[in-house]
Amino acid sequence: MRRSAPTLALLLALAGLTGTTALTACTAPDEQPPPAPAGLTAQAGSASSVHVMWEAAAEADGVTRYRVFEGGREVRVLAADRTMVDITGLTPQTGYTFTVRAEDAAGNLGAPGPEARVTTPAAKAEDRGAPTAPATTTGAATGPRSARLSWTPSTDDTGVTAYDIHQGGVRIHTVGPGESGTTLTGLRPDTVYTFTVRARDGADNSSPDGPPVDVTTPPASGEGPGTAPxxxxxxxxxxxxxxxxxxxxxxxxxxxxxxxxxxxxxxxxxxxxxxxxxxxxxxxxxxxxxxxxxxxxxxxxxxxxxxxxxxxxxxxxxxxx
Missing domain, CATH: 2.60.40.10 (Immunoglobulins)
Structure with a gap:
């Protein structure tokens, strides 16, 4: 006598899944790592420090922290809202290679982006004089979320090694000694920013602020007129x-x-x-x-x-x- 195949109802009954018991779908674990951070730069701020910066991840990437590496060795772990860090305690006249990897809430660690290489300048132990402040500063918005700044180069008895851009008393960007302008990104639409620039030398002496410059970003498309006084x-x-x-x-x-x-x-x-x-x-x-x-x-x-x-x-x- 030929036996018929068991029905779905019979299989459910044998498994104890009859009545009001519901079948639930299994959710696959998150195993997709976030993409590598873009725009990585490394700028020597002094003979013993380097300023490392990168672009923020997109919100959809779900990044919760960044891990900063030097030569394959982890040197800093930062929350997702931090996209810059000063690495200190370095050796003068030494080359360093930095990479950054993004990590999400599930612990997936993304691949490192392109390396950023930098060499610290020679130490000048007797240098106690700060550079002169940039004499002029100009700026203009280049879009709802970006602006371009320019300044007059500073002078220093041992040489300027970096320029730091400050907004609201906080350093937000650093560029090299040969720069007299930079583009700032990640700004908010319809916002007034007051930027200042300071010069820094190899002994980490900072100049006074250069003259402040106001930059107003325009509203983003569809946001209407500006709301700032x-x-x-x-x-x-x-x-x-x-x-x-x-x-x-x-x-x-x-x-x-x-x-x-x-x-x-x-x-x-x-x-x-x-x-x-x-x-x-x-x-x-x-x-x-x-x-x-x-x-x-x-x-x-x-x-x-x-x-x-x-x-x-x-x-x-x-x-x-």
Whole structure:
């Protein structure tokens, strides 16, 4: 007698999968590593340090950290929001080779990108004099997320080894001694940036800041007009600080601004009904802090939808007696 093949129902019953028991699909583990970081550069900042930078991974790559290697030896592990690092404790007049590998949440380690090679300059133990500050700085946005800066070269008794670009008191980029300009990427659309440039020599002496330059990135396509207050100024006088700016074009009168001092929200400036300035606005703050106190101030406007707009440029002032 020929036996028939077991039915699916019988197989499920034998396996105990009858009734309300559901079959679930197995999810394959994430075994796809992220791509290699692009745009890796290495620039000697002094006789014993190198500044390593690379381009941020795309959000879709799921990168959670970067691992930095020198000559195949891991020297730093950084969170995904960090795309630059200073490697210190190096030997003068020595060649180094750096690579960076991206890692995702599943622990998949991507391949290294192209190597970046650099040689540290000779040490100058007696060099205690800082370079001169760049005399001029110019800048302009080249798109919603990029800008081009240029500066006047500095001088130093032993030679400039690098130029550091700062924004908001933080170094964001470093280029070599022969450069007098650079392109900055990874910026935000519709944002005012205030950049300064410092020169550095082989003993890690940094110059004072060169003159600041404001750069406003345009809104990205479809984002509408800019929301940052323009032409922001801050002037200290005995017992007071006077702020002045041009209101952003938000489609209606802008009567409320949030003021930040040294990176922290301090007060909200409000103009009452009938007192909202047209075009140019001004506000005077009474201060009680001692003379010589340094403030870094910036502000942003309340938009018609209730959210805060982009920040103005940041101004640094010293309070007067």
């Amino acid at each position: 323009a032409d922001f100024t801050a002037t200290a006088s005995p017992g007071a600080v006077t702020l002045s700016w041009t209101a952003p074009d938000t489609g209606r009168e802008t009567s409320e601004y949030e003021l930040f001092v040294n990176g922290k929200p301090t007060t909200v400036v409000q103009f009452g009904a009938g007192a909202v300035p047209a075009g140019r606005a001004e506000h005077r703050l009474s201060v009680s802090e001692p003379a010589g106190t340094t403030w870094a101030v910036k502000l942003r406007a309340r938009l018609p939808d209730g959210t805060w707009g982009a920040f103005s440029a940041e101004r640094t002032i010293t309070l007067t007696p």
